[in-house]
Structures are given as structure tokens and as C-alpha cells.
Amino acid sequence: DAARAALTAAADAPDDALAVARAAQVEARAALLRTPDQLDVLAAAGVVDAGGQAYALLVDALVEVLGGEPAVALAAADVRPRSAGVPSGPEYEVMYLVHDAAAAALDALRDRLAALGHSVVVVGEGATEGGLAQVHVHLAEPGAAVEAALGAGRVSQIRISALDPVAAPPRAVVSVVAGPGLARAVEEAGGVAVPRRGGRPPAEELGATLGRLGGDVVVLPNDMETLEAATHLVARLRGERAGRGRHLVVIPTVAQVQGLAALAVHDPDADFDAVVAAMGAAAGHARHGAVTVAEGAAMTMAGRCEVGDVLGVVDGDFVEIGDDVTAVATRVAGRLLASGGELLTVVLGADAPGGLAAALTAWVRRHPGAVEVQVLDGCQPRYPVLLGAE
Secondary structure, eight states, rough: OHHHHHHHHHHHTTTOOHHHHHHHHHHHHHHHHHHHHHHHHHHHHTTHHHHHHHHHHHHHHHHHTTTOOOOOOOOOOOOOOOSSSBBOOOEEEEEEESSSSHOOOOHHHHHHHHHEEEEEEEEOOOTTTTTHHHHHEEEOOOHHHHHHTTTSEEEEEEEEEOOOOOOOOOOOOEEEEEEHHHHHHHHTHHHEEEETTTTTTOHHHHHHHHHHHHOOOOEEEEEEEHHHHHHHHHHHHHHGGGGTTOOOOOOOOOOOOOOHHHHHOOOOOHHHHHHHHHHHHHHOOOOOEEEEOOOOOOOTEEEEOOOOEEEEEETTTTEEEEEEEEHHHHHHHHHHHHOOOEEEEEOOTTOTTTTTTHHHHHHHSSSOOEEEEEEEEEEOOSOSEEEEEE
């Protein structure tokens, strides 16, 4: 925008360098104020783009060098972050001049600073004699920025300023879900739902979600295949730039009800490590079961099943074979509560028979001990009901 304004001014007044610079100055400042509306991360933090601000400062300096009035500082706006989050660590703005640096040395300096921080600007022509470049970067270790330039040329006019802490993006819990009802339950609990469709883990969708979220992330895979895919994905992201400076953790949940149990104890304001420990403990204490219908004949731990048989599953093993979903579901619930429990979670699938939730609730009321029943309409395919005991 500033360049277009300068070109227009140059066409109108080709011999007036100050007029051209002033046109660029006005548009650069206007564009800078628009940056929070263009990037959600800036709007969330309540700041303008740092690189754009550095460019505007350079144009201000150009106007002043050409004889214009010194720039008047923009009035501070009463801007507050739109998203809650904990403050990030201290960060510094570092600016300096580099004299007599070759072009290749400036390119290497730019790459080095990009690895150390962000909002990197290296402006100037490289020359082993008489060359001058202006450098700008934001980073956590200001000394490293200065040290990076020592091999490029002579450094002068070093300026280091502490930046105000910026609210970090809030922590997110990403949960892979097997049905739209489960997705609603996750989102109502403050999580981010990634649907699993078909037979393969949603690795691509999970990767895109983790890339979009800027803060710390806890991943709940909720089945064995997705657990493996999520573990590989997070390990790769930790080694890339997108994963630096943030916590990325996979809690090894292998069932939907384990993910729900973990999400229920998430405290967005608590320490990250403490939250991960609490969520992992909640998931580990949630015993899980399910009811499905056999799609083919096979030998199971409960005996031989035929097509159409109703199968009961506890902790991943087939333990019941029958011909009625409600009857098998009741026996699975009995196995889950045999060692005790205070809560039975019932997640109804897309093919759940009518009256299943009521039948399970009535059975629990006859069960010794005070057990609460929580019923969710998960709408998951293949499994008429998922069960969890805590």
C-alpha cells in the first residue's frame, strides 16, 4: 500500500522526494493500523504487526532525513486481548546498524535471526567497504541477536528495548470424535473436536488443527490407530518451527469415554504439567466398554460369533456374544461396575435401539451402590452404545 502511494506521488511530483516519502508515510501508518483486522493472532493479542511497525519507522526516518517534520507517535489505543491466556515469556526488540557487510553475510544474518526470533528486518546494500544495513528483530535473548552480527561486519547504535508481555494463545484440548453428538459434547466442554470419518485416522485434519492453534495443545486421540498417528504427528511438530515454544502432548486415550473423562477435569487456568497429569489419571481410571454387531464370522475371546451377532467389548476385548443389544449392553455395564464405580457414561450410537438408555438407567438403579448415569447422544456409527465407568 505504501509503495503504491509512493508511485502515485512520484508520478504527480517526480522531482519532490519529500512529497513521495510523505505519501508512503501516510499510507504505511494507515496500513499498520489495519493489521489487527487482517490477522487473528494480532487481534487476539491487541497489537499491530511488528514487521509493519518497523517498516513504518523506517519511512518516518526517511521523511525526517529529507527535511520533513519528525513523526508524531500514534496515540495509544485502549486495546485488550480478545482471548484469555497466560503471559508469554519476556521478549526484546533489538535494533542496530551493521557496517561493511557483504551481501552474503547479510543474507546469512537474516537467516540466523529468523531462527532466533521473529519480525526480522535487514535493510541495506551489502558491500565490504562503505555498506550499511539496518537490522531489527524481536526475540527472547537480545544478546544472541547482537552476537549473530559480529561476524558480518562492524556493529553500532545497538538499541535493546523490553517489550510488554503479550497474552499467549489459550491452551487447547483437541479430541478426535467418532460422531457428531460427541463433537458437540467436546465443544460444549471447551474442547476442539476433530471428526474421524471412515476407517483411517484423521491425521491430515489433526495436523491442520494443531497448525492452526497457536498455543499449548493437549491431544486426546480416543482410539489405538489415532493414538499412533497423533504420537508421530506431535513428535514431528516438536522438531519443526511450528512446534517450538509450545507444549504439545498426547494423552494415550484409546476410547471415546476416556477422552470425555480427561476433558471433564481440564482446568484452563492450571499449570500445564499438572493439567496433563490430572487428565491422564482421569483417562486411566475410566474403564471402557462398547456394543457392536458382527459383520462376519470370527473366533473371539468370548467364543465364535456369526454375522449379525451382538458383541460386547470391555477394555478392547470381546467378552460377550448375544442377540440383543440391550441385554449385551447390560452385561457389559455389569462387568464395568463389578469393581466399583460412581458414574456410568452411556453414549448412544446412530443405531441404538429405542429404550436402551432407559433400560440401562433402570438396571443401574437396581445395582448395589449409588451410581449416577450420564447419557449422551453420540450418533457414532458401528457401535450402538459406548460405555464408561468411573
